[in-house]
Amino acid sequence: MGNPILIAENLSIAFGGVTALDSINLSIGEGEILCLAGENGSGKSTFVKIVSGVYAPSAGSVAIDGGRVDSQGPRAAISAGVQVIYQDLSLFDHLSVAENIAMNRMMHDGSKLVKRSTMRTIAAEQLARVGVELPLDDRVSTLSVANKQLVAIARALSMDARILFMDEPTTALTTNEVKRLLKIVLELKSRGLSIVFISHKLDEVFAIADRITIFRDGHKVGDFTAAELDEESLSFHMTGRRVSYARYHRQIDDETPLLQVQGLGRTGNYQDVTFDLRNGDILGLTGLLGAGRTELALSLFGLNAPDSGRILIGGKPVSIRSPLQAMEHGIALVPEDRKTQGLFGAQSIRNNVSSNVIDSLLGRTRLIDRKAEQALAVATVHEMNVNNKNVDTLVQNLSGGNQQKVVIGKWIARHPTIFILDSPTVGIDIGSKQEIYDRIHALAASGIGVIVISDEPEEIIANCNRVLVMHEGAVLDRFEEADLRAPEFKDRLATIISDPEAHVKHATAALTTITPGDQR
C-alpha cells in the first residue's frame, strides 16, 4: 500500500436514532484497489455518502491528503479529488453524452457559458482515457447500461479524481462487459488512481482487490489482503454465518412433461427453441444478456408473441396471448427488473402480495375480504422470511433482497405449476440469496416445474438439474443432471457462457447429432 491518501477516523452516523455506521477507521493508499464488501444495509453506501459529502457524520473525520473534507458538501469533496460512481450512475438521460461527461468539469472550472466544441473536446479526451469511443451527441437515454457506465467513469475521470468510488458497478452488466470494466479499473490503478470498489460479487472482488475491507451492520469487521480470504471466509465475515448453497437434486419419478416448447421462435429474438419441463425440474436457462433468454421467458408469459413453433402444457397445445392467459395456465414469471416490472413500489407489502390473487380474496359481497388479505400477506412475509414483518410497509422501503422475496411470495400465493424466475438474485446479498435458493428448491421438490434464467454459473449449478445454454437466440448446448454433477462442470459452464463463439465451433458437430426428436 502506497502513501495513505484518504484516512477516515472514528466515523459514526445515526439516522433517527438508528446507528448506521459505528466508529469506522479506514485508510486507502495511493494506487490501491480497496474492495468494500458487506451485505445490503451493512453501511457501505452510507460510508461512501459521508466521504463524498452527501451526509455529514455525527462523529469522526475524513481527511484527504491530510486536509479535512467532512461536512462541507459534495463540492468540497469533489475538489479534494473524490469521485463517486453511484449504482444508479446518476446520469442525465435528457442530456447528450458530451454534456454528461463535461458538465462536472465545466461547473468545477466555474464556467458560466457553454461552448459545444469545448464540451465535445473534454468528453472526447476523457473517453479516450477510458479507451472507448461513444457517439458524443447522442442522448444518454439511448445508450446501453454498459455504455452509460463508461460515460459515468469518463465523467468521474474528468475531475482529476484521486479516489474513485464505484458502488456496485457490475450489477446490470453481462459477463463480457464486466471483464471490460475490470480491465479498465486495473488500468486506472496502474496510473496511480485509488479505487474503492463496492460489490458483493465475490469473484470480482478477488479478481481485482489489493485489500478487502468488510462491513457488517455498521461495523468494520476487518481489513484483509486478498490472499488472506477465500470465497467461504469472505462470505462468513460478511454474513456472520457459514453460507453454503445446497445443490438441488430432482427426486420425483415421473417423466411426463409439464411444459413442452417445440421449435419456438420469434424473428429477431430467438429461433427453434425446443425443451421439456417436468414436475420437479429446475431448468437453467443461461447465456449472455441478449442471448434471447428473457425474450423467450416473456413469450411463455404472453408478452412477446412467438411467430413459429408451439407450446404444450400438460400435453395440449396452448396459445398464450396475454399474462392473464399465462396465469390461467398456471405460469408465473418473476421478471428481470423487479423495480419497474415486479412490484408496485409505492404500495404496501400487503397490496403487493394480494394484487395477484385478488379474485380469491373476494367475499360473498364481491368486496375484498380485508381479513383474508391481511392473513395472506402476513403468512407470505413469514413464509418468505421478509425482514420487515409489518405488511403496511411500503415495498420501496425494503432492501433489494426483501423486495425480491415479496415478488416471489406474491407468485407463490397463486400456487403456480410453472414458475419462471428471470435473474432472481441480481443485486441481492448472500444471505437473502441462500434463502431464495432454498425456496426455489422447496417449490420444485413440491412438484412444480421451475425455470431459472441466470448468467451466473454458480447460481445455475446450485439450483438446476438441467441446463439450456442459449447464444444469439439459438440453443447452443444442453446439459442433464449427470453432466452437472461432474466436478469441473462449473468452470466449463463459465467458459461457455463468457465465450460462446468458441463453443459454437466446438459444438456444431455435436449439436447436429442431437435433433429435437431425441427429447424424451
Next chain:
Amino acid sequence: MKTSPFRAVFNRRSTAMEKYLLAIIIGYIVIVALKNPLFFSVETLFDMLRSGSGVMILAIGVLIVLVSGGIDVSFTAIAVVSGYTSVKLMLALGIDNILFAFMVSIVVGCLLGAINALIIYRFNLPTLIVTLGTASAYHGLMATVLGTKSFPTGAMPQSLVNFGSTDLIVINSDTGRYGLTVFLPIVIAVLVLTWFILYRTMLGRQVFAVGSNEESASRLGINIFRTKLFVYAYSGALSGLMGIIYFSELKYVNPVSLVGTELMIIAAVVIGGAKLTGGEGTILGTILGIVVVQLFQSTLVFLGLGSSWNDLFFGAVLLISLGVMYYRQRIQDRKNLVFATA
C-alpha cells in the same frame, strides 16, 4: 454528410413533435386560405402577432419551469398582480412612464416568482400545489390591499395606451390602417435571451440537469436552490413583463381577467413537446404550440365557425398529437420489450 438547414441553425435535429406541429399549422393555413382568401393577408399576420405576443412570453416562462421538472399555475396571477401593482403605483405617484411601468412590474413578478421557489425548496412541496396556493394568495392579497377596480382607457396611465398603439411599420390599405406591433421586438428579445440562457450558459444546462434528475444533479454539486430560484424568478419576471404588455394591448386595466387561462397555455407548451416529467422541451416547439393556439383563436371566424369551435379544435389537436406521439413510443417500447413507461 449534408447538414439540413434546420441543423445548421439549431445545432440539433428537429423533434418529431415540431414536425407534426409544423404539418398541422401548414395544413390548417392552406385550408383556411382556400376557404377564405381574405385570411391570407398582412393584416391577419400583424393582428395575430399583436394578440399573441403576451401569451408567447408567458409560454416561455412555462417552458423553463417545465424543463426544470416543475409545473407553475401561478404565472397568470403573477402577471395580473405585477401589472396592476405597477399601474396603481404609477397613478399614486403620478409617474406616467412606460419604462417605469415595466420596471416595477418585472421586479414585482420576479419577487413573487422567488417566493414560489422559496416555498417549493424550503418545504419540498410539489410545485403544482405550491403555485395553486400562491396563485390564489397573490391575487387575493392584491384584491384586499389594492382593490380590484378596473381602469378604462381614459383613466389608465397614458403611456401604456400610447405604448400599446405604437407600431414599427404601418400599412395603409382600403380597409384601414394596420401596424406591426412594438411588442414583436420584445418577444424576439425574450426568445433569444431564453435560448441563450438555456443552451449557452451553465445555468441553463443545470436547469435541464435538475429537471432530468434532481438527485443526480445535487450529487454533482449543482446548487438546486439557486437553480430553482432562477427558474421561478425568471418565469415571474416574464409574467411581470407580460402584465404590462397585456394591459397596453387591451388598453384597459382589468385585474380580474387573464387568471384562468393558465392551463390552456401550459397545454400549448406541452403540445410543443415539453414533458411534465421534466428535462425536455424546446423553444421552437413552444413557439409552434402557441402558434397553433393563436391560429385557432383568431382564424376560426374565417371558416365561418364560432369561437366555441376553438376549444374543440384545440382539445382535439392536443389529444391527437400527444396520443400519436405516446402511442408510437409505446409500440417502440414493446418492440424493445419495455413494458413500464417511465
